[in-house]
Amino acid sequence: xxxxxxxxxxIRIVSLKVTDVRFPTSEGxxxxxxxxxxxxxxxxxxxxxxxxxGLKGCGSAFTLGRGTEVIAKNIESLKHYVEDKKLESIVxxxxxxxxxLVNDGQMRWLGPEKGVLHMACSAILNAIWDLWAKVAGKPxxxxxxxxxxxQLVDLIDFTYISDxxxxxxxxxxxxxxxxxxxxxxxxxxxxxxxxxTSAGWLGYSEQTIREGFDKFKVKVGQNLESDRARLRLLRxxxxxxxxxxxxxxxxxxxxxxxxxxxxxxxxxxxxxxxPTSPDDMLGHRAVRDALQPLGVRVATGEMCQNKVLFKQxxxxxxxxxxxxxxxxxxxxxxxxxxLLMAAKAGVPVCPHAGGLGLCEYVQHYIMFDYxxxxxxxxxxxxxxxxxxxxxxxxxxxxxxxxxxxPEASAM
Amino acid sequence: xxxxxxxxxxIRIVSLKVTDVRFPTSEGxxxxxxxxxxxxxxxxxxxxxxxxxGLKGCGSAFTLGRGTEVIAKNIESLKHYVEDKKLESIVxxxxxxxxxLVNDGQMRWLGPEKGVLHMACSAILNAIWDLWAKVAGKPxxxxxxxxxxxQLVDLIDFTYISDxxxxxxxxxxxxxxxxxxxxxxxxxxxxxxxxxTSAGWLGYSEQTIREGFDKFKVKVGQNLESDRARLRLLRxxxxxxxxxxxxxxxxxxxxxxxxxxxxxxxxxxxxxxxPTSPDDMLGHRAVRDALQPLGVRVATGEMCQNKVLFKQxxxxxxxxxxxxxxxxxxxxxxxxxxLLMAAKAGVPVCPHAGGLGLCEYVQHYIMFDYxxxxxxxxxxxxxxxxxxxxxxxxxxxxxxxxxxxPEASAM
Numbered sequence: 064x065x066x067x068x069x070x071x072x073x074i075r076i077v078s079l080k081v082t083d084v085r086f087p088t089s090e091g092x093x094x095x096x097x098x099x100x101x102x103x104x105x106x107x108x109x110x111x112x113x114x115x116x117g118l119k120g121c122g123s124a125f126t127l128g129r130g131t132e133v134i135a136k137n138i139e140s141l142k143h144y145v146e147d148k149k150l151e152s153i154v155x156x157x158x159x160x161x162x163x164l165v166n167d168g169q170m171r172w173l174g175p176e177k178g179v180l181h182m183a184c185s186a187i188l189n190a191i192w193d194l195w196a197k198v199a200g201k202p203x204x205x206x207x208x209x210x211x212x213x214q215l216v217d218l219i220d221f222t223y224i225s226d227x228x229x230x231x232x233x234x235x236x237x238x239x240x241x242x243x244x245x246x247x248x249x250x251x252x253x254x255x256x257x258x259x260t261s262a263g264w265l266g267y268s269e270q271t272i273r274e275g276f277d278k279f280k281v282k283v284g285q286n287l288e289s290d291r292a293r294l295r296l297l298r299x300x301x302x303x304x305x306x307x308x309x310x311x312x313x314x315x316x317x318x319x320x321x322x323x324x325x326x327x328x329x330x331x332x333x334x335x336x337x338p339t340s341p342d343d344m345l346g347h348r349a350v351r352d353a354l355q356p357l358g359v360r361v362a363t364g365e366m367c368q369n370k371v372l373f374k375q376x377x378x379x380x381x382x383x384x385x386x387x388x389x390x391x392x393x394x395x396x397x398x399x400x401x402l403l404m405a406a407k408a409g410v411p412v413c414p415h416a417g418g419l420g421l422c423e424y425v426q427h428y429i430m431f432d433y434x435x436x437x438x439x440x441x442x443x444x445x446x447x448x449x450x451x452x453x454x455x456x457x458x459x460x461x462x463x464x465x466x467x468x469p470e471a472s473a474m
Numbered sequence: 475x476x477x478x479x480x481x482x483x484x485i486r487i488v489s490l491k492v493t494d495v496r497f498p499t500s501e502g503x504x505x506x507x508x509x510x511x512x513x514x515x516x517x518x519x520x521x522x523x524x525x526x527x528g529l530k531g532c533g534s535a536f537t538l539g540r541g542t543e544v545i546a547k548n549i550e551s552l553k554h555y556v557e558d559k560k561l562e563s564i565v566x567x568x569x570x571x572x573x574x575l576v577n578d579g580q581m582r583w584l585g586p587e588k589g590v591l592h593m594a595c596s597a598i599l600n601a602i603w604d605l606w607a608k609v610a611g612k613p614x615x616x617x618x619x620x621x622x623x624x625q626l627v628d629l630i631d632f633t634y635i636s637d638x639x640x641x642x643x644x645x646x647x648x649x650x651x652x653x654x655x656x657x658x659x660x661x662x663x664x665x666x667x668x669x670x671t672s673a674g675w676l677g678y679s680e681q682t683i684r685e686g687f688d689k690f691k692v693k694v695g696q697n698l699e700s701d702r703a704r705l706r707l708l709r710x711x712x713x714x715x716x717x718x719x720x721x722x723x724x725x726x727x728x729x730x731x732x733x734x735x736x737x738x739x740x741x742x743x744x745x746x747x748x749p750t751s752p753d754d755m756l757g758h759r760a761v762r763d764a765l766q767p768l769g770v771r772v773a774t775g776e777m778c779q780n781k782v783l784f785k786q787x788x789x790x791x792x793x794x795x796x797x798x799x800x801x802x803x804x805x806x807x808x809x810x811x812x813l814l815m816a817a818k819a820g821v822p823v824c825p826h827a828g829g830l831g832l833c834e835y836v837q838h839y840i841m842f843d844y845x846x847x848x849x850x851x852x853x854x855x856x857x858x859x860x861x862x863x864x865x866x867x868x869x870x871x872x873x874x875x876x877x878x879x880p881e882a883s884a885m
Contacts, residue, residue: 098577098579098582099579099580099582099583100579101579101580102579102580102583103580126580126583126584127579127580127581127583128580129551129578129580129581130548130551130578130580130581130583130584130591132547132551133544133547133548133551133584133590133591134584136543136544136547137541137544137590140540140541140543140544166509167540167541168509168510168511168512168513168538169510169512169513169514169537169538169539169540169541170538170540170541171509171510172510172513172537172538172541172777173537173541173544173545173589173590173593174589175724175751175752175777176753177588177589177753177779178584178585178588178589178590178591178592179544179548179584179589179590179591180541180544180589180590181589182584222727222751223727223750223751223753223754223757225727225729226727226728226729226757226760313586316633316634316636316637317637318636318637339634340586340633340634340782341586342587342588342634342779342780342782342783343634343782343785343786344755344756344786345755345786345789345790346634346637346786349637366583366586368588368753369753371751371753371754372753374754375754375755375756375757378756379756
């Protein structure tokens with residue numbers, strides 16, 4: 064028998080409340096790209112009230128506006144999984160709780176583990192993690208970083224991934240090396256490297272991109288000539304050593320992706336992100352094979368539906384950079400095995416962020432990944448955008464283009 | 475410019491109404507399996523009223539009970555795509571209409587083209603097809619079978635599949651050979667071969683399976699010894715020439731699937747259906763590689779989310795039998811390219827059916843596939859189960875274990 068972090072009191076989840084939160088970001092073309100011309104950054108926002116007055120667990124699933132009401136409806140349909148349940152009974156059997164929630168015998172027909180249903184599960188699970196962290200008195204990254212390897216492995220549902228990652232392999236990767244405090248100290252002093260997307264959205268004027276960080280990402284795929292003009296400008300700004308990323312947001316077929324990127328390769332893009340359908344693992348592998356001789360990496364993951372699809376991307380060496388999304392994968396319980404599979408594959412994790420609350424979420428994962436999983440900053444950087452942080456009680460803290468370790472729980 | 479079937483009058487869709495229809499099938503263990511112990515066969519049911527009194531288009535997305543309300547909510551959120559639109563403007567630009575619907579710029583974040591959102595699109599599109607068929611005065615299979623190759627190709631959104639199937643290749647497969655009427659006549663006389671699942675559900679007693687067709691499918695994966703006992707009994711009933719299929723409903727990891735089926739191979743199962751996660755294309759390929767020497771085929775598809783995933787199954791030769799689902803794929807517009815890709819790959823399509831209305835749907839696809847796409851009955855048979863047909867105005871008509879061509883539109 065193992066014991067997770069002791070809970071000071073037997074906290075019971077009393078009720079689940081879900082709110083449809085929307086911001087009219089499309090009015091300023093924030094987040095615009097070739098496929099999503101007018102996103103309104105939004106979220107289905109979950110609050111778990113508890114038997115302790117004032118103690119709440121909060122979680123969200125990020126959306127682009129329309130459809131938030133559908134995720135909210137799905138969350139309502141799942142509330143019996145948490146209402147009137149003890150927090151301790153959930154987190155001390157988290158693997159089983161997770162499996163039961165994402166595999167409801169009737170509802171999994173709507174998935175399984177993908178789309179609306181999975182995002183609804185993610186919001187609920189994110190709220191449970193927030194609650195657990197608050198009770199433990201630590202931010203989520205620290206709660207995780209302080210766990211023993213077996214405790215971390217017990218959080219993982221290995222269903223459908225054990226042919227690539229066994230519990231024993233996970234234990235080996237997570238084995239403590241005694242240097243955790245050094246890495247924590249490094250992060251407190253220097254932060255975790257970030258790059259900014261705010262400069263590159265298609266709806267922005269070229270003037271806007273003359274501000275920001277030293278690593279840039281630019282949206283491409285709408286018009287080849289304007290892509291070339293924008294990349295030429297950014298390469299001039301960055302200099303030959305600057306890091307310049309490109310993002311097609313699924314705009315292309317596989318042959319189009321290869322042909323288009325051959326026309327942009329002279330500007331030395333560090334990676335092309337989402338060159339084609341997020342479901343097309345073989346397509347990404349074909350693009351990667353074609354672009355590797357040109358020095359252009361393939362990055363994807365913000366719309367990669369679950370750990371089963373990520374597993375195949377790793378098995379087939381179909382990506383160079385893994386971009387987890389904190390509200391599409393179903394919380395810590397699913398991000399953890401993806402981080403471990405990425406470590407086994409030797410693929411750096413550079414999380415997707417921006418939107419509404421995604422920076423606030425992924426900062427926990429990058430800290431934990433550095434302290435306990437990859438233990439490396441090589442080829443790693445986390446996305447950042449400057450929008451909507453003012454709506455959070457504990458917004459991200461940036462220093463010299465780096466994320467500082469968060470001091471409070473997730474939301 | 476091409477012209478689709480002429481419409482007699484400019485019919486306008488006035489309103490979309492969605493109903494949450496549920497049947498308590500779990501009370502009799504109908505449809506029970508290793509992963510879905512208590513399904514209540516249900517559907518999100520769409521009715522499109524029109525400017526012509528009494529003319530309605532009806533479509534549905536099949537579900538297992540809980541979650542139907544979520545699909546219904548998503549359908550409501552999409553109704554503006556059809557309300558106050560002319561039928562002619564939709565069907566004469568069906569490729570573009572389809573692409574816009576399944577790629578709503580904000581809502582596609584919940585997919586894209588998978589899960590709740592895609593099933594909601596499927597119900598709406600199924601209703602449009604029903605309406606078109608009624609206006610044309612033909613059942614859907616006949617409406618399709620009478621189209622010219624270019625008309626059929628114009629229905630297809632080739633986004634993300636053109637690296638495997640080009641419009642020209644589709645035209646070649648669909649080219650008329652002048653023998654369509656022979657095959658139609660054959661179907662009218664003999665029907666399309668079927669097999670029954672009603673015998674094999676795990677909740678049934680062994681007595682129940684002594685009734686039914688000459689091809690059986692049995693659910694496996696809960697207990698090896700009872701699987702062996704059941705298969706032994708069925709093999710005795712069928713004789714050595716009988717066709718005996720097995721279905722694991724995603725019960726296993728990849729190594730488990732291989733090990734378990736090695737223990738069942740002596741009973742010569744024709745196929746193992748859904749050995750593992752429906753998302754795990756590489757996993758299916760590994761199972762197929764292991765079982766091919768034992769003569770056991772790999773079948774999957776009822777939970778294969780979209781044409782992009784099917785494409786990869788074909789590209790990697792990861793399945794022997796393609797089991798499309800009429801309400802998970804987004805109607806004719808998506809089933810059509812899957813039929814064509816299967817034909818290119820030389821993979822027989824044996825649709826998933828049963829549930830609520832799935833037999834009524836897939837009968838149109840098997841007739842069309844035989845008349846215009848595969849033109850073969852070799853290794854082909856369509857699933858059938860005997861439940862809930864009494865709730866349809868035009869239930870399926872069976873003759874000697876075969877589907878007769880339906881005489882009316884889809885629903």
